[in-house]
Amino acid sequence: MTLDANGYWYMDLHSHSTDASDDAGGTVEGYAKWIVARRKKGFHIDGFVLTEHRQFDPDADYTALSEQYGVTILRGAELETDIGHVLVYNLSPEFTRGFDLASVSLDHKEVFKRARETGGFAVAAHAGRPRIGLAEHVHGRGVTTDGIEAIEQLNGGSNDEENGRAQELAEQFGLHRVGGSDAHFVSAIGRCLTAFRRPITSLEDLVQELATGEYHPVTVEQTLDAATEGAR
Template sequence: MLIDLHVHSDNSPCSCMSVAEILAEARSMGLDGVCVTDHDSLAVLAQIEEGFQPDGLLLLVGMEYSTPQGDYLVYGDVRSLPSGMDAYGLFSAIKERDCAVVAAHPFRAWRPSDIACVTCENVAAIEVRNGRNSLRDDRLAEKHAAINGLPRVAGSDAHCIHELGCFPTRFTVPVTSSSDLVRALKNGQCEPGEAFPLAVGL
């Protein structure tokens, strides 16, 4: 399954992409699923129904959680997460919930996950390809994943429709729910998918 794990709707102030646009376009781009990960917000839940859509697209909701130690992608039972935690509080809260944390763009200049926090004890995986990263950023993330034995994922970090689906993650097991996604991430049953043709030249 190909799932874009890092997508922002216009519930994030930095995105111009509506949920309706995401739903209208994602399946035709070849995606099996999309996870909306707005910044510190679950407002999208008032607009959509999680799960399989009429066209077969799996739509899930996570969050890009901001901490003083950078940003982290959180999947699973995000509704019960307290707000305003630092990274270590987030990692502790995750252990009590059906959740997985992924280090978001850890080598990028803007809001990177603090690399000191990106260990197999704290995160399920590391984002080694990101639609807004430089090649250098991605190579450093790949190196860190290899050294620390961390599963690797990709994410488009889409803020507009032409970015959607450019950097999907391939899952080697079926994902039909948030719990499936969490389990697959924790078990390392994932890898960066091939960049879609749309991503060439970004």
């Protein structure tokens, strides 16, 4: 488990699988296999976080797959709030007991606050997307970004304009920025990533790094550039 030649560790922080998201066509093993195939072509993808829609199964365990393919596989959730979708990492029983995860209108302030209080971290997903992204709620409804530390600026399911809108929001309010593929199908995994400065092999690592703010979003093509530059 080492950083790439330029000192980065690349994680896809947003993905869905057939295990728990009914709109997904990709299996967890399929994602791991695809990452191995991408690595053979020079791309750097160290792992991914499964963020299934509106649920979290504390008993799901992907350790065997993770070891078999040499890919970090972590689990979070994508919840639905009054300011759009929110990715939550390291959901503790204390956190999940406090919310009906299946709800489509959770109080975002409570989600962000409780995530941090219970050892987790929350990120506003696909922030530039109409209706389900934070930007529209900030600019259209006057919602503040109080309590929000990071947004998903680069989302694989958003178009260029939407990702640009998220970038403007991050710059305007000084929010940290992550990247995630929002993969629902195998070949989309790792399309957008977050570049961290330290290896991440556990949810505790992930939360610790997200709290530092020392990361940025990248496309998978940018990891190839990094590899090429590093080899020179």
